[in-house]
Amino acid sequence: MFECEVSEPDIMVQWMKDGQELQMADRIKIQREKYVHRLLIPSTRMSDAGKYTVVAGGNMSTANLIVEGRDVRIRSIKKEV
Helix, strand or coil: CEEEECCCCCCCEEEEECCEECCCCCCCEEEEECCEEEEECCCCCHHHCEEEEEEECCEEEEEEECCCCCCCCCCCCCCCC
16 A cells, blocks of 8 residues: 645645556556545555556656565366265
8 A cells, every 4th residue: 555645635636656657447546635635546456566656736756566476366166076
């Protein structure tokens, strides 16, 4: 989760990844509670790693997301009877 606190409740906030505007997907959630804005990625994947930036008014803040491990896929196992 990335979090940004702004000084005014109506400031427009934009989230970016690797310099590109972040496209909202089913996996990515944005929450806004008055002065606090959050970017949540509940099920992180290797492809989510990168530099995340939040732009609010004329200000910006950047953080790096490092994802360790590997993507895991679980398949059903056929059981012989």
